Amino acid sequence: MGKRYFCDYCDRSFQDNLHNRKKHLNGVQHLRAKRVWYDLFRDAAAILQEEQTKKPCRKFLQTGQCDFGSNCRFSHMTEQDLEKLSAQVQGELRSKELWQEGADVPPGTIEDWLEKRAKRLSMAQSNSALPEKPVPFQYPPGWPPVQELPPSLQAPPPGGWPVPPNLQWG
Secondary structure, three states: OOOEEEEOOOOEEEEOOHHHHHHHHOOHHHHHHHHHHHHOOOOHHHHHHHHHHOOEOHHHHHHOOOOOHHHOOOEOOOHHHHHHHHHHHHHHHHHHHHHHHOOOOOOOOHHHHHHHHHHHHHHHHHHOOOOOOOOOOOOOOOOOOHHHOOHHHOOOOOOOOOOOOOOOOO
């Protein structure tokens, strides 16, 4: 039967050879599916700029549906949608400007998390000068008795596993 090629954009598979793959990758259905996928990750500013250059779709404004769907060359956004998108773009720009100026970043951002982590690590390093007792290994509650566990789940013996003298990896 031969190898099969699976296209993640189109969610289809077909026999993998140069002719079939080239035909699929240049096909209209694949190109549309690929564009739809990448459109999911565009930023709001790019979407706003594109939608403002398009004329409104008359069919969509009258009926709320368009036969062309996402492939329509006209805009399917109402004035309210454009205003919301514009406000979102302005908010993103403001937060980016604040971040560049070094202003306080709102809580819950990655910068907060990194700062807290750095503090925690520095505290752990300063406290590590004191000798610590190793915590004894304990099995999670609800596990079967140790004798019934497979070897891969059993705790290592004290001092580690014995290494055979002629062991070669690889």
